[in-house]
Amino acid sequence: DEExxxxxxxxxxxxxxxxxDQDLRGWKELEYEVVRDSSDNCITVCNMENFDPLGxxxxxxxxxxxxxxLTNREYFMLRKTALxxxxxxxxxxxxxxxxxxxxxxxxxxxxxxxxxxxxxxxLASKATGYPLAYVATKLSxxxxxxxxxxxxxxxxxxxxxxxxxxxxLKMPRWDxxxxxxxxxxxxxxxxxxxxxxxxxxxxxxxxxxxxxxxNPALDGIEGAGSGLTSDEIPxxxxxxxxxxxxxxxxxxxxxxxxxxDKVHDLTKIDKWFLxxxxxxxxxxxxxxxSGNLEKSFADNAVDRMRxxxxxxxxxxxxxxxxNLLPLQQGAAQVRDLRKSLGVTPCVKQIDTLAxxxxxxxxxxxxxxxxxxxxxxxxxxxxxxxxxxxxxPRKEFQNRVRSVSMAEKRHDAVQESKDRGxxxxxxxxxxxxxxxxFDWCAVSAVRQLRKDGFKSIIINYNxxxxxxxxxxxxxxxxxxxxxxxxxxxYEREGAAGVVVSVGGQIPNNLAxxxxxxxxxxxxxxxxxxxxxxxRRQFSDMLDDLGVKQxxxxxxxxxxxxxxxxxxxxxxxLVRPSFVLSGAAMRVASDETELRNFLDLAADVADDKxxxxxxxxxxxxxxxxxxxxxxxxxxxxxxxxxxxxxxxxSGDATVILPAQKLYVGTIRQIKKSAAAIAKALNxxxxxxxxxxxIENDVMVIECNLxxxxxxxxxxxxxxxxxxxxxxxxxxxxxxxxxxxSLLDIDYVCVKAPMFSFTRLRGADPxxxxxxxxTGEVACFGDDAHGAFLQSLLATGFKLPKDGAxxxxxxxxxxxxxxFAQSAQTLSKMGYKLLGTPGTASFYQDHYGLDxxxxxxxxxxxxSGPGSALEAIKEGGVELVINISEGTTRRDEIxxxxxxxxxxxxxxxxxxxxxxxxxxxxIAMGKGMETFKAKSISEFYSLHKN
Numbered sequence: 001d002e003e004x005x006x007x008x009x010x011x012x013x014x015x016x017x018x019x020x021d022q023d024l025r026g027w028k029e030l031e032y033e034v035v036r037d038s039s040d041n042c043i044t045v046c047n048m049e050n051f052d053p054l055g056x057x058x059x060x061x062x063x064x065x066x067x068x069x070l071t072n073r074e075y076f077m078l079r080k081t082a083l084x085x086x087x088x089x090x091x092x093x094x095x096x097x098x099x100x101x102x103x104x105x106x107x108x109x110x111x112x113x114x115x116x117x118x119x120x121x122x123l124a125s126k127a128t129g130y131p132l133a134y135v136a137t138k139l140s141x142x143x144x145x146x147x148x149x150x151x152x153x154x155x156x157x158x159x160x161x162x163x164x165x166x167x168x169l170k171m172p173r174w175d176x177x178x179x180x181x182x183x184x185x186x187x188x189x190x191x192x193x194x195x196x197x198x199x200x201x202x203x204x205x206x207x208x209x210x211x212x213x214x215n216p217a218l219d220g221i222e223g224a225g226s227g228l229t230s231d232e233i234p235x236x237x238x239x240x241x242x243x244x245x246x247x248x249x250x251x252x253x254x255x256x257x258x259x260x261d262k263v264h265d266l267t268k269i270d271k272w273f274l275x276x277x278x279x280x281x282x283x284x285x286x287x288x289x290s291g292n293l294e295k296s297f298a299d300n301a302v303d304r305m306r307x308x309x310x311x312x313x314x315x316x317x318x319x320x321x322x323n324l325l326p327l328q329q330g331a332a333q334v335r336d337l338r339k340s341l342g343v344t345p346c347v348k349q350i351d352t353l354a355x356x357x358x359x360x361x362x363x364x365x366x367x368x369x370x371x372x373x374x375x376x377x378x379x380x381x382x383x384x385x386x387x388x389x390x391x392p393r394k395e396f397q398n399r400v401r402s403v404s405m406a407e408k409r410h411d412a413v414q415e416s417k418d419r420g421x422x423x424x425x426x427x428x429x430x431x432x433x434x435x436x437f438d439w440c441a442v443s444a445v446r447q448l449r450k451d452g453f454k455s456i457i458i459n460y461n462x463x464x465x466x467x468x469x470x471x472x473x474x475x476x477x478x479x480x481x482x483x484x485x486x487x488x489y490e491r492e493g494a495a496g497v498v499v500s501v502g503g504q505i506p507n508n509l510a511x512x513x514x515x516x517x518x519x520x521x522x523x524x525x526x527x528x529x530x531x532x533x534r535r536q537f538s539d540m541l542d543d544l545g546v547k548q549x550x551x552x553x554x555x556x557x558x559x560x561x562x563x564x565x566x567x568x569x570x571x572l573v574r575p576s577f578v579l580s581g582a583a584m585r586v587a588s589d590e591t592e593l594r595n596f597l598d599l600a601a602d603v604a605d606d607k608x609x610x611x612x613x614x615x616x617x618x619x620x621x622x623x624x625x626x627x628x629x630x631x632x633x634x635x636x637x638x639x640x641x642x643x644x645x646x647x648s649g650d651a652t653v654i655l656p657a658q659k660l661y662v663g664t665i666r667q668i669k670k671s672a673a674a675i676a677k678a679l680n681x682x683x684x685x686x687x688x689x690x691x692i693e694n695d696v697m698v699i700e701c702n703l704x705x706x707x708x709x710x711x712x713x714x715x716x717x718x719x720x721x722x723x724x725x726x727x728x729x730x731x732x733x734x735x736x737x738x739s740l741l742d743i744d745y746v747c748v749k750a751p752m753f754s755f756t757r758l759r760g761a762d763p764x765x766x767x768x769x770x771x772t773g774e775v776a777c778f779g780d781d782a783h784g785a786f787l788q789s790l791l792a793t794g795f796k797l798p799k800d801g802a803x804x805x806x807x808x809x810x811x812x813x814x815x816x817f818a819q820s821a822q823t824l825s826k827m828g829y830k831l832l833g834t835p836g837t838a839s840f841y842q843d844h845y846g847l848d849x850x851x852x853x854x855x856x857x858x859x860x861s862g863p864g865s866a867l868e869a870i871k872e873g874g875v876e877l878v879i880n881i882s883e884g885t886t887r888r889d890e891i892x893x894x895x896x897x898x899x900x901x902x903x904x905x906x907x908x909x910x911x912x913x914x915x916x917x918x919x920i921a922m923g924k925g926m927e928t929f930k931a932k933s934i935s936e937f938y939s940l941h942k943n
Contacts, residue, residue: 030048030070033046036095037139037143056186057186063123074101096113096114098113122463169206172244175193199477204312208311212314223249223252255284284313292322297337302341314483319334344487365476377491377492421448424509431770436707441502442471447726459475482513499521501725503704510529523703549697570586570588574612575609624712641653646765653711654747667694685701686708715778745778748779750774756902813881827922837849
């Protein structure tokens with residue numbers, strides 16, 4: 001009862017109605033996608049089955065298409081019902097119907113019907129090749145299914161139900177480990193931030209592919225070897241509780257000899273799925289037992305290798321189980337053996353017709369379950385750089401090289417436009433890598449096609465535009481592992497690979513691809529290495545005389561502590577080759593430092609970890625640029641509203657910068673030019689600076705497109721990625737004419753968070769990224785644009801005269817906010833404050849502010865308390881500023897206040913700079929805002 005009351009109270013805070021259903025956990029969950037036209041023609045496009053039984057939100061469940069465990073009778077029973085329901089409801093267009101099916105009988109329930117395109121619709125479109133959104137749009141305009149052509153096949157009508165001669169698996173991606181106190185248990189509320197889609201001919205193959213896609217650190221599905229299962233929690237408990245890592249616990253149990261029946265009793269996962277996972281476990285155990293490559297393939301080598309590859313085993317997996325270390329060289333050895341045996345993947349089309357009719361489609365995947373390609377290759381082999389052009393990673397870690405071979409390579413690319421250029425996409429959406437990188441990949445592909453290059457994209461995210469069949473000349477819905485990218489590179493005879501527009505995953509492939517002889521377009525792999533490796537980059541800055549915070553490379557914890565004591569806490573722990581500040585932490589004392597070093601070591605693998613002095617009160621500045629041969633073509637300088645210490649992905653960014661000294665801008669441009677020249681950058685790059693007064697220091701440099709590239713391009717109406725693409729391909733490039741003096745508007749980017757779904761997460765900001773999306777709004781001035789962007793994130797402004805709760809931890813922040821507090825008071829808001837804050841403003845500024853008590857624990861919500869004011873007292877805005885530089889583990893009063901604000905749907909501000917700007921914008925009056933189209937703003941600086 002108590003759990004129900006708690007959940008209902010939070011639900012009613014954001015809705016006036018809640019639905020209570022019968023508990024059907026353990027039943028199978030299935031979905032059908034249905035389209036119907038105004039002439040009553042009705043077809044089912046795709047049916048999908050959840051790997052997890054009912055009880056886990058379908059967005060958090062592994063989904064398989066077509067369904068694998070239904071009998072023919074069950075399939076047609078549910079199909080018939082779907083058609084009846086859609087016709088009865090009179091739906092014209094596309095809809096999704098979800099079922100719960102009793103696994104022990106034919107009893108079923110309809111969970112819901114969505115008379116719209118849903119998340120599942122995007123998956124079904126990509127899984128079948130049937131363009132649901134396109135067809136639904138035509139149907140809503142009055143067309144019928146018989147007259148609409150299938151735009152993928154170009155030979156059939158939309159009234160043709162797709163046939164699948166392959167298996168598709170969708171796997172969610174979570175980032176729950178980024179948040180303290182967040183349970184990783186899965187339930188009816190969706191927690192995943194992204195998903196991947198794997199295509200193959202066997203269930204084992206797509207499961208292994210999907211594991212590699214969703215987590216590039218994995219080589220396939222593993223049990224204990226994944227590092228994602230616990231030795232402290234009993235395996236039975238890990239199996240019986242749905243979590244983001246239960247799949248790996250299931251695999252561990254099967255590897256350890258547990259039977260399918262026992263695992264089924266604990267998980268309620270269908271035995272058919274478990275038997276397929278058991279196949280993988282048996283093959284893995286056989287390889288581990290052998291422990292030697294020659295021994296494993298001594299007899300029937302071709303059949304054994306092909307069987308392993310059909311079951312989805314990667315070259316790295318086979319190398320790992322055969323004890324071939326280091327793994328990168330071991331995988332290359334397995335690859336050579338595999339190719340010598342003639343075991344290579346073939347290319348298959350997704351044609352919606354299961355090859356029943358001729359089809360003209362560029363929608364492709366690779367599999368070992370086939371003996372011939374569906375599409376022909378135009379060239380015998382790709383452009384391969386000579387072996388002496390690239391030195392192994394160990395050698396070039398210690399070499400400083402600033403002379404690029406870009407000109408020679410560009411000439412080769414210009415001469416082979418027909419060969420095509422491979423663009424590596426963004427992979428799964430996660431915290432730190434979202435639709436921004438997909439925009440960059442799509443912009444690059446469109447520019448390639450515009451300039452006459454054959455474009456080939458590799459990506460596996462069904463949510464992206466880059467995986468639309470009509471965006472590129474060839475689309476490979478495939479994993480972005482070294483093995484598979486090389487397979488495609490060799491198969492297509494490509495002229496080169498673009499690694500710098502898809503985020504960190506493709507960028508990390510630059511070195512291994514180059515070592516394998518692949519031609520990297522743009523900045524060389526060596527120079528990417530020099531920027532990503534914290535030690536090499538810091539050494540280079542010292543050589544250039546470019547300022548940076550004091551730093552030291554970790555060789556032991558004691559040395560790190562000694563360095564930190566020498567420069568003074570706080571210090572920043574920074575691993576190399578990571579995205580979104582993974583494992584990056586600010587340590588304010590020795591205990592925190594030692595804990596954070598352990599975490600960073602887990603994430604960084606064998607890459608350097610650098611400890612730098614963290615500078616309090618500094619302003620962070622973002623520099624996005626495009627260079628050609630080390631010379632900057634265009635750039636944009638944006639300033640963070642929050643001070644340094646908030647990850648750039650979580651920061652509010654203002655463009656053009658409004659409050660930077662001329663001397664600061666001059667120093668930034670000078671440092672950026674020196675770095676671009678030293679790294680011989682060709683293509684997109686991003687540098688983050690911090691400034692105190694006129695003193696500017698470099699934080700880091702990324703030789704790839706950053707998440708602010710779309711924001712910059714749309715603010716200036718100048719596509720930076722198009723320019724970078726032309727530069728990387730060796731074409732003549734003319735910089736955009738951007739004059740900041742002529743730009744009579746401001747654009748502000750604000751982050752979006754998912755704290756309402758992440759039960760228990762502390763909604764504060766730090767150096768590791770936490771936001772799951774972003775918005776940007778234009779305005780005539782910075783404060784107007786800031787307020788609009790804040791409202792666009794779903795932030796609710798308090799109504800006139802509503803209570804506003806203020807809780808600020810330190811006196812400097814209280815002084816900084818004092819004028820804003822007076823503004824809110826003059827505007828008629830009723831101010832409430834926790835004891836320290838209330839007495840400070842009463843004593844120093846004579847403010848009329850009512851004191852409320854701090855909560856000691858979650859249940860401390862009696863009369864006169866802060867929690868009572870939030871839950872019952874009508875508070876409509878909470879301003880809670882903590883003093884810490886990092887998230888701590890203990891539950892504080894501030895945490896309880898912030899969490900309550902989020903749970904009850906109340907506007908929350910946790911940064912003093914943002915709080916001041918909000919008060920200024922509210923003081924100016926919202927009624928002065930007038931909506932304008934983006935073209936009206938662009939017209940202000942046309943000439």
